Amino acid sequence: MHDLDPHLLRAFLAVVDIGTVNGAAAALHRTQAAVSMQIRRLEEIVGAPLFARSSKGLTLNAEGRVLEPYAREILTLGDEARKRVSGQHMEGRVKLGVVEDFAATRLVEILKSFRDQNPKVQLDLIIAGNRQLAALFEQDKLDMLICDSLEVPHTPLVEWPEQLQWVARSDFSLPLSEALPVVMFDGGCPWRNRVLEALAAHGLHWHMVCEASTLVAMATAVQVGIGVGPMLAATIPPGCHALIPSAHIPEPVAIGIGLYSRANVSDEAHYLADFMTRMPGRLAV
Template sequence: MISEQIGLDLLRTYVAVCRLGSLSRAAAQTGRTQSALSMQMRRLETLLERHLFQRTGRGVVPTAEGEIFLGYATRMLALGDEAWARLRDAEVSGSVRIGLAEEIANSALPVALGRLHRAFPDIHLDVVVEHSTALGKLWEQNDMDIMLAPTSSVSTDAVVTWNVELQWASSADYVPDETKPLDLVVFAAPCLWRRRAIEALAAMGREHRVTFTSQSVMGLQAAIENGLGVGLLPPESVRESSMRTMQPSDGVPAPLTVQYGLYAHDRRRRVVDATIDVLLEATSPCGSRN
């Protein structure tokens, strides 16, 4: 019989570790310290009396028994979402327009939107993916119900804010030539990450040249993997099999931090509140909540 001490939060953390393949990445996404998350996973293994993970040179992967438990954990979480939706907001329906900053649209948010659809199948989602400047204008025109964007894009207060760490990433075998301008892979302008990257390089006196621009994180990943240059990526987007995280000793600035917020209007429909609750729980942003 499964221990009553294994709650949904513990299961969600376990699934996050398996999905990201890294305790440090899962800790960053869930807002916990790596040591606290490691203790949680050891506690889960003790409760189950099974080894769930094995370490590799690039992180952790589930053992054979861990993979079996992962399947059950995923199903239990899905059932929990369904039960919560039916009991709490069985009649929630309607259309919700969500604005997503393009640089974070491919991270944890698709998982959140998937959970939202499973929990509330009668909600229609109209998702707009744009750069932060365009989102800010749409928000000021009252064209969206919810927006997830950098806090610098609007002057209003966010429902919740959290920080995203951006690391300098390159292909596994990329070696920058310090006698030449740094090859830079960035989002197309206007973009906050692009501006912050250029400002950081200028502050340390490092020349650069933009060798590749893209509208998506996947485009940046492909360019970095194939040696077109270095770029800023959140930790979960750095593919350990084909990329490496660069350090200041490699001739790049220290990692950067960008603050994001979830925005919603003060007067909102029930369907919008239900959407916000699922987005906050699924994306696990850490920070101040109004």
């Protein structure tokens, strides 16, 4: 058994990111022969070729795609351990845009851990709706973004599925013979149309009893018993619960959430992105 040498992994990722051995060699300030030898050595250690070779350069094969996220995590963790042990800390400022539903829930522990390890990195948190954040990201006013993946015309660093569950106060009684009272997102929220489609597909007789422009508004309306509202599981307020789908309640509404980072961001923003993508399950349910 042989350990995965970080020097070999660094050469591997340089080829992955640049696409050619020549380009990777230049970026690493090594000769082409040296980088080629490192790639061959890594392939010997893992027991499989890692690239498909063509006239256009190198692309990852199936085995290479398996190795890539592990290689990135190993190198990132190594850098992190070195900085922690030596007392080095990054400095700078990161502008992170987040939809309200995540800023107040699962993101808290992740940013707390990052902040504890990097106390000199200043985090500017911009909390807004999906469309507002997507527009700010397109205008290069955000370094990173967490929002609905359908609102951003770029490939996310990581994407995970979510569900908007139908939530009501624990003692709420469904009006089986009357229209279902629904707390609805306002017109500026992209989730509104998906909720409307779910209600229509289920053939329900319903009426809007409240229009909520923020998570606080949605949670408050549901919590006081005004009606039934679509919410992520992590945002269900105390005294409320998700309703089981039935003839009177539609299935949860599927949405996708993506984590995005601008190209050529600062080292601290790049590090925060790596910090989040190493453990995407910490963001997902």
